[in-house]
Amino acid sequence: MDLRLTDQQQLISESAREFCDREIVPRARENDRAERFDRELATKLGGIGYLGAPVSEDYGGRGLDYLSYGLIVEQVGRADSAMRTVVSVQTSLVCGSIERWGTEGQKHRWLPRLCAGEALGCFGLTEPDTGSDAAALRTRAKRTGAGWSISGQKMWISLGNVAEVALIFAQTDPDLKHRGLACFLVPTETDGFSTQEIHGKLGLRASDTASLALDDVEVGGDALLGEIGDGFKIAMSALDNGRYSVAAGCVGICDGCVDASVAYATERKQFGVPLARFQLVQAMIADMIVKRDAARMLVYRAGDLKSRGEPNTTETSIAKLYATEASVECANLAIQVHGGAGYVDDYPVERYLRDARVTTLYEGTSQIQKLIIGRAATGENAMVPMAAED
Numbered sequence: 001m002d003l004r005l006t007d008q009q010q011l012i013s014e015s016a017r018e019f020c021d022r023e024i025v026p027r028a029r030e031n032d033r034a035e036r037f038d039r040e041l042a043t044k045l046g047g048i049g050y051l052g053a054p055v056s057e058d059y060g061g062r063g064l065d066y067l068s069y070g071l072i073v074e075q076v077g078r079a080d081s082a083m084r085t086v087v088s089v090q091t092s093l094v095c096g097s098i099e100r101w102g103t104e105g106q107k108h109r110w111l112p113r114l115c116a117g118e119a120l121g122c123f124g125l126t127e128p129d130t131g132s133d134a135a136a137l138r139t140r141a142k143r144t145g146a147g148w149s150i151s152g153q154k155m156w157i158s159l160g161n162v163a164e165v166a167l168i169f170a171q172t173d174p175d176l177k178h179r180g181l182a183c184f185l186v187p188t189e190t191d192g193f194s195t196q197e198i199h200g201k202l203g204l205r206a207s208d209t210a211s212l213a214l215d216d217v218e219v220g221g222d223a224l225l226g227e228i229g230d231g232f233k234i235a236m237s238a239l240d241n242g243r244y245s246v247a248a249g250c251v252g253i254c255d256g257c258v259d260a261s262v263a264y265a266t267e268r269k270q271f272g273v274p275l276a277r278f279q280l281v282q283a284m285i286a287d288m289i290v291k292r293d294a295a296r297m298l299v300y301r302a303g304d305l306k307s308r309g310e311p312n313t314t315e316t317s318i319a320k321l322y323a324t325e326a327s328v329e330c331a332n333l334a335i336q337v338h339g340g341a342g343y344v345d346d347y348p349v350e351r352y353l354r355d356a357r358v359t360t361l362y363e364g365t366s367q368i369q370k371l372i373i374g375r376a377a378t379g380e381n382a383m384v385p386m387a388a389e390d
């Protein structure tokens, strides 16, 4: 077993860190304060190839292996989780789904522009009444001769207000339950498609979040991604990749917490000595380092399996569960190391905590990850409880 990165992976990681320190870090605090989605920065991410890293070069991507993609996401996550969200949604959820399930026509139409950052995409699965139980979604797609008419609502959709294309998951036949689900590539300029901004978030304030309304949105037959009945499989395969990306970003948060805490603890003095001299402060830093390294190894394992095309749903859930929870714990510890200074945004650690918090909720909550891991271990599906007896 070789745990070292290749020279090329090392280079990818170092250049991503340099890019993020130069381009993202200086803008993170102001974008967070202003709740501003930084479209210009998103375009820059596309320009440097960070929005389509694992997508084939045939469609405008960089054709990188999944571990290399994870290394880039780690650095973006270290700099700003709002920007990491752009990378995760665009690359893992949108481009990854189109590349895997799309026709040649769909791939050529959307992927080059998405990879370049010229267009943004969003992933519309969650609805006001269906979150964890995604298969119960109510958005309805009805046939209209050659095409489809889609009506329904989507909730909490990242990039929803700024995307040019939306992956919309919809039910084609409620009697078929999850076998009736389908996914559509809907241009957001289509009549009947409208969005509303969601504000007041605890964190990810510089990330765009929307509710979507679809009112008899007419699309052609070529908008269908995959086949009717593939919707649930498309959503689950997308989330397998999205979870990996979220986990990698959380390793970046943990790493940022360690660096900020070491820097602060070696500079700040109390009782005449640097904070770093106190054993209890070192213990907090050591706890962060252990969590960061464990999270990183779990992400590397999942990335390695993905790169080799091997099954990885359980390993990805393990990485997502551990890394997201670790990022919350590390950010909380980092604030503690900073004392009162950690409670304001002169330092990045309070933003790390606010931004980390959502990662245990989206792309499958921590409870859902545990149910996936438990199901793999026992063969029992505890996701849907038995109906209570009267």
Ligand SMILES: Cc1cc2nc3c(=O)[nH]c(=O)nc-3n(C[C@H](O)[C@H](O)[C@H](O)COP(=O)(O)OP(=O)(O)OC[C@H]3O[C@@H](n4cnc5c(N)ncnc54)[C@H](O)[C@@H]3O)c2cc1C
Pocket: 089, 122, 123, 124, 125, 126, 130, 131, 132, 133, 155, 156, 157, 158, 159, 201, 204, 209, 358, 361, 362, 363, 364, 365, 366, 367, 368, 371, 382, 383, 384
């Ligand atoms: C900032 C933000 C961005 C998002 N971006 C997107 C996006 O781009 N696209 C998209 O489609 N969605 C997005 N989401 C939605 C997100 O994926 C959902 O919030 C998530 O899936 C949880 O669904 P829910 O909020 O409806 O919670 P619920 O499903 O109502 O869960 C509430 C609680 O019940 C628990 N629970 C639910 N079911 C079970 C069970 N079977 N067993 C045990 N516990 C259970 C959950 O773990 C949780 O603790 C985003 C959310 C946020 C906050």
